[in-house]
Every structure is written in structure tokens, then in C-alpha cells.
Amino acid sequence: MTKISSEKVKKVADLIKLHLSNKEIDSLKNQLNTVIDSMDILNELDTENIEPTYQTHGLINVYEEDEVNEGLNIEDYPNKKNLKKKYFTVKRVINN
Amino acid sequence: MKKIFNTKKRTIKDINKALINKEYTALDIVNSYFDNIEQKNKELNVFLTLTKELAISKANELDKKINSGEKINLLSGVPYALKDNFNFKGYRTTASSKILEEYISPYNSTVASRLIESEAIVMGKTNLDAFAHGSSTETSDFGTSKNPYNTNHSPGGSSGGSAAAVAADLSVFSIGSETAGSVRGPASWCGVYGFVPTYGRFSRYGLIAMGSSLDRPGILANTVEDLAIVADALAGKDEKDATSINIPRGKCNYYNILNNKNTRLTIGIPKQFKDERIDIETRDYVDNVLKEYEKLGAKILEIDLMDPKYAMAVYTILCRSEVSSNLARIDGIRYGYNSEKIAENIIEQISLNRGEGFGNEAKQRSMTGAYTLSSGFYDAYYTKALKVRTLIINDFKRAFNEVDIIAGATMPGPAAIIGSSKDNPLFGELSDILAEPSSLAGLPCINIPIGFNKEGLPLGMQLIGPQLKDDLVLNTAYIFESIINK
Numbered sequence: 001m002t003k004i005s006s007e008k009v010k011k012v013a014d015l016i017k018l019h020l021s022n023k024e025i026d027s028l029k030n031q032l033n034t035v036i037d038s039m040d041i042l043n044e045l046d047t048e049n050i051e052p053t054y055q056t057h058g059l060i061n062v063y064e065e066d067e068v069n070e071g072l073n074i075e076d077y078p079n080k081k082n083l084k085k086k087y088f089t090v091k092r093v094i095n096n
Numbered sequence: 097m098k099k100i101f102n103t104k105k106r107t108i109k110d111i112n113k114a115l116i117n118k119e120y121t122a123l124d125i126v127n128s129y130f131d132n133i134e135q136k137n138k139e140l141n142v143f144l145t146l147t148k149e150l151a152i153s154k155a156n157e158l159d160k161k162i163n164s165g166e167k168i169n170l171l172s173g174v175p176y177a178l179k180d181n182f183n184f185k186g187y188r189t190t191a192s193s194k195i196l197e198e199y200i201s202p203y204n205s206t207v208a209s210r211l212i213e214s215e216a217i218v219m220g221k222t223n224l225d226a227f228a229h230g231s232s233t234e235t236s237d238f239g240t241s242k243n244p245y246n247t248n249h250s251p252g253g254s255s256g257g258s259a260a261a262v263a264a265d266l267s268v269f270s271i272g273s274e275t276a277g278s279v280r281g282p283a284s285w286c287g288v289y290g291f292v293p294t295y296g297r298f299s300r301y302g303l304i305a306m307g308s309s310l311d312r313p314g315i316l317a318n319t320v321e322d323l324a325i326v327a328d329a330l331a332g333k334d335e336k337d338a339t340s341i342n343i344p345r346g347k348c349n350y351y352n353i354l355n356n357k358n359t360r361l362t363i364g365i366p367k368q369f370k371d372e373r374i375d376i377e378t379r380d381y382v383d384n385v386l387k388e389y390e391k392l393g394a395k396i397l398e399i400d401l402m403d404p405k406y407a408m409a410v411y412t413i414l415c416r417s418e419v420s421s422n423l424a425r426i427d428g429i430r431y432g433y434n435s436e437k438i439a440e441n442i443i444e445q446i447s448l449n450r451g452e453g454f455g456n457e458a459k460q461r462s463m464t465g466a467y468t469l470s471s472g473f474y475d476a477y478y479t480k481a482l483k484v485r486t487l488i489i490n491d492f493k494r495a496f497n498e499v500d501i502i503a504g505a506t507m508p509g510p511a512a513i514i515g516s517s518k519d520n521p522l523f524g525e526l527s528d529i530l531a532e533p534s535s536l537a538g539l540p541c542i543n544i545p546i547g548f549n550k551e552g553l554p555l556g557m558q559l560i561g562p563q564l565k566d567d568l569v570l571n572t573a574y575i576f577e578s579i580i581n582k
Contacts, residue, residue, distance in 0.1 A: 009463070016420060016466045017427070017443060018459060019451030027456075028463055031521040035416075035464050038522060041409045042480050045487065052482030053489060055309060055339065056295050056538030057563065062338035078186060078200035079431045088430045091438070091445065 004032050101128040103265040108322045111174045111268060115162060122155035122162070122173035126217055129175045133219065133266050140242045142257045142266055144180050145188045146220040151175070154217050170325050170351075172215035177261035177270035180221035181228055182313070183302040184208045191304045192236035193226040195426055195433040195453030205302025206334045207271055207313050214329040219267050222257030226455050227423065228273060228306045230254055231281055231527035234517045235457040242514070243285060245553055249511040252282030253524075255316065259286035262316050263554075269317040269326055275306045276411050277507075277531030279314030283543035284556025285511035289573070290316045291323040293566040295538030296341040297348075298327075299334035307418035308339075310411075310535055320574045323542070324350035327570070341564075350570050357575050359392040361500040364399040369504030369530055377549045378505045382557045385546050386503060388579045397499055402491045406484060407533035412525050413468050413481035414536070419458075420465025428453060460521060489537045492562075501572055502560040505530060506543045510553035530558070540566040542573045546580060 009029050013020050020028065074086050082088055101120050114120040130148060137143050158173050178184060181191040183201035185208070190196045204212065211218070225235040233241040233256035241256045243249040244264035251260040255272025259282030262270050272279040274292045283290025292314035300311050315326045332345030365386065370379050390396050428434045428449025435448035454462070468477035495502065508529060517523035525532070534541050540563075543556045559576075561569035 004467070008467075012463050012466045012470065013447075015470065016424065016462055017447045017450060018454070018462065019444075019447040020459070021451075024456075024459070028460060031460050032464055032467065034521050035412060035460075036467065039409045039413055039468075039477060039481075041405060042413075042484055045406060045484055047480060047483035047487070050483040050486050052479055053485045054482060056489065056536075057339075057341060059339060064335070064338075072202060077202050079198075079202070081198065082430055090429055090442075091434065 003036055004029055098127060099124040100131070101125045103128055103132055105265065105318050106268055107319050108170055108174050108268060108325050112170050112172070115168065115173050118162070122158040122217070123152065125173060126151050126155040126175055129219055129267060132264070136264050136266060139247060140244060140260050140264055141239050142222055142241055142260045142264065143177070143220040144190060144192065144223050144238055144257070147184070147187055147218050151217050151219055158215060169215050171211070171329060174216045174269070175219050175267045176211065176216050177220060177222045177258055177267040178208065178218050179224055179255050179258045179270070179272050181224060181273060181304040182207055182271060184218065184221065187221065189221070189304065190238070191227045192224045192233075192238055193453070193455065193458065194237040195428065195450070196431075197237070197433065199431050203302065206299035206336060207330060208302065210330055211271075216329075222255075222261055222270065224257060225254040225457070225524070227304065227419070227458050228254035228275060228278055229419070229457040229461050229524065230517060231277065231524040232512060232514070232517050233257065234514065235455060237455050240514055243511045245287065246511070246551070248513055249553065250285065250514050250516070252285035252507070252511060254278040255314070256282045258316050259283050259288055259290065262286070262288045262318060269315060269322050272314045272316055273303055274312050274314050274535065275310045275415055276535035277528030279316065280506050280531050280541055280543040280556070280558055281528060283316050284506035284545070285554060287545040287548070287554025287556075288316050288318060289320055289323055289545065290314060290543040291327065291570065292541050293327065293331065294341065294540045294564050296339050297566060298330045299337040299340050301334055301336035305422040307415040308422060309418060310415060320570060320577050321351070321354060324354050324570050327566070348566070350567055353567055354571060354574050356571055358571070359394055359575060361572065362395040362397055362498070363389065364397050364495055364499030364502045366399050366401040366502060366504055368401055368403050373508055374505050375509035378507070378509060378555050381546045381555050382503070382505050385557060385576065385579065389576065392575070399495050399499060399502070401495060401533065402488060404529045404533050407488055407536055408525050408529050410481045410484045410488065410536055411532040412464070412522070413477050414485065416461045416465035417469050417478055418465065420462045420469060423454075423458060423462050426450070485536050488533050492533070492537050492539065496562045501568060503557060506556035506558040510549050510551070510555055534560045537563070539563055540569045542569050544573055544576050544580070
């Protein structure tokens, strides 16, 4: 059963900021439909009154003390290609 | 003068003894492993990055220490391989993806820093399925690794490079990571031991996240004793991983208690792990090993677990949902691949970086995850899967009321021929079907190599223990090891 159309694939790709070619949209449409169909099997199981499990050893929220820690030392940052002086650089993205 | 150390199937204690008795220097040992790597890496495609300069300088430091009469650790000078999704400061961490091809780690993962403290020596970073998405290394953007037992076959994945490194004697042990089966699976296909502890026992800090509620670092080695020694170095609370279990470092002495053997256990064999979906030779081997164990006084009991096909669907939904969220941080801005194309705006720039930088598997999994998390589908897929996850956990709890430990095949069959994953968008999930239930429950597991099939490919059996019973899993595997080596 086809649940996901090409339009839906495009919409989901937009949501996750992923550029796709038309060929990829077609191929992903088929792959996604196969995968999503395989998930329907869960409807065979009754989960009424069952709590969802988010974490296997029982943690709910973990907070840390609000302390000032040493951050990234930019002098030491190894990905120099993305740096100019002390700043991260991005390509110019505004139209002239 | 260069002295060649025999690297065949060596253990941590072999290295330790050679160093303490001054039969070999740390440099001899490290160089001998690099000689092996030089001979075999081209064919097997195990290492993506070698850390030779660092390894040699660490070996020299250690030799000085030994010569001055200082005491050394069990792990001092032991060559190991690190899966390339663990950050190691100053070296590339690519996760086998083009988008991170040039990314250099500005910090150490906790696994790396604890191994640095233990004085083990890193040889390099190993190949995996890109972002660990797969069970064969075939989704790696840098080529498939080969199975050392037969290079037409896959070593398994995603920790395929790490498993092949140990199997081909390119390192004494290696570090892998598992989201569902990514340590146990390749360990099984490469004929080595592979251990993942209870979720949260080893810190995930600095491990490139795949499915955060499932990811676990793991160890691959030639013996159970080696797994226990490395586990002692890695286990214990890490403030940098909020989900790490609150048991301090040094409290887990797996190595010291390895001899606490209990041969009178009740071992549960799930019916669903030996049905027609499992290769017949694998089933026979598992049966034979269990029969030998029974002779020592253990009780073997057939049990009924939920069909693993449900775990596979739950895993597919949860893991891909988490993948979609975790890969969102990779945008090619501060690090990573940057498209040559000129974009109209920043969103388009990010979309281009990601579109060109990610491979098909990462795209497909992110897309599936974004779909199952999106408005209108969240309850039908994501929440439903979380509820079935509870059912799976309860199913194991019920089983562990009857039995001490669970055993069965690790993989549905021996190593697949390279190319098998092509055109199957669920290849990874299908291969890992016997690992997915225990991964969803975060239970400690181990692969035990139990022999070879007619074609000479390794076969594996897994043990699954109750939560936090990591010691029971290691101790029981230790007994199996003595049966198999008999």
C-alpha cells in the first residue's frame, strides 16, 4: 500500500532541511513506503493501559548544576577550514 | 634492532607478560601490529585513519617507564582499534560519512580518554556503516570492509572494521558501538567475542549518536578475559553522559570475579531464536554447545518470548526517529561538508550541504524518522512503538523469573556475501532481528564464537542477561569459552 506520495517526501525533506534530486525523491518514496508498511505489524498488539518507555533504567529528568565550565578553546579548535580568526565562517548566502 | 612480536590471536596478558619480562619493548609490539596492518589493510579496508605517530610516541614513553622500573597497568602498551564514530582528540572522526570526511575531533570521547588513562595504545580508527546505519559496512562512504575469513563476505556491521581488526590480528582488542546488534553481529560473523554491557554502563559521551536511547559502546576481543579487563577500564559513572548508570568507577571488578563460576544456572532458549528463520547449521552448533554446558550441571529450558518481528518494527521506528533528531545537528556550518553551490539563503545552504553530504542510508533513515515523528503520525508510530517497547521489557522480566540467562543464535546466519544489502531498505534491521529485543530493553549481551560452518565461516551464539547483571553474562561466557576451547 502506498501511503507516501512524492509531495509528502518533499514535505518531509523540507522539514529536515535536506535537498533531494527528483531521482532521489522517487527512490526514497519507494524505500519509505516499504519501511513504513513494515511498521504496521505493531497494530496487532494491544497496548491499551501500557505506559511508553523512554528510558530503560528508569531515569526521568537529569539536571546538572548551573556551573561555569571552560568552553571550547577556539585557539585549539582543529577544524581550521571553518575558522577565520576567532570566528566560524559561512559562505555568503545573501543575493547581491 | 627490530624484533618481531607474533601477533596471532594474542591476549592482553600476553602483551603484559612480554613487556614485564622485557622480552619485547612496547615499540616492538606496536611496530609488529603496524606491519600486519600494512600487509592486510589494503585488502580488508579496516582502518580509515592510522594513528601511527602517536602510537609510536606512546610506546616509546612506556618503554622509558618500564626501563626506569615503574609499574605498568594490565592495559599498558596493548594495541587497540577504535571505531570511527568515537571522538579521539586531534584525529579525524568521520563516522564513515562523506559529510564528516575532514572533521577533526576537538575533544576525546569518554571511552577514548579512559583508554588513554589505562595506557592502551590506539592504532587507528575503523570503518563502519556510515553513521552506524547498517549491518555490513556496505553503507560506508569509504568502501566496504572485508571478512578476514573470506573476503567475498561482509564482516558484519556496523562495527565491521573493529571486528575484522581483531579477527585479522591488526589489534588485540577493539572498540565498537551497538544500537541493535552492531557489536554482537560483526563479532559473530568474524568469529570473535563481542560484549555490550547494560545500557548506561559505558559512557556515550563523544560517541557520534545514532539512537540515543539505544546506543552502547562495546568491546571486541579474542577472549572473555580481555573483555572483562577492558570493561573494568570503561565502566562507571560519567558526569558528561546524563544517562550513564550511577555506579562509580572502580566498583565493577569484572576481571577479578571472572572465576565466580556458577555452572548450575538455568539457561533459557527462546523458541523464537531457533525457528525456521535461523540457519540450520547455526542452530545445530548452538544446540551442541548448550548440551556440553548441560553436562556441567546447568538446566536448559525452552522459553517463549515475543516474536522478534515486533521488536524489529519497534526498533525501526524508535531508532530512525532518534536518528532523524541526532543527524539534525550536522549542517556543514561549523564543521563538515560544505556544498560548492551558491544558495539563496541559509536554509537552502544547509539543505544543500546535507543533501550532497549524506549518503542514501542516512537520508532514508532521517526521512523515515522525521515522518514517524511528524504531526499526525507521532501517536500512531512513535508512541505506539514506545508502548510496545514496554511490552518487550516486561516479556524479558517475565522470562528472567524462570531462567537466569538467555541463550540463542546471535545472527540468523553466517556472514552475508558482499552486495546483499543492496536494494533492501531494511537489510540492517532484518540482520539484527535477534539482537533488537535485548537492545530495546538495554540488556547486557555477549557474542561467543562457537565454530565454523562447512564453508569455513564463523558462527556465533549470544547470551542475554538481566539488567545490570553484566558480571553474570561475562562469567557465563567464560565457562562457555572453556567448553569450546576444550
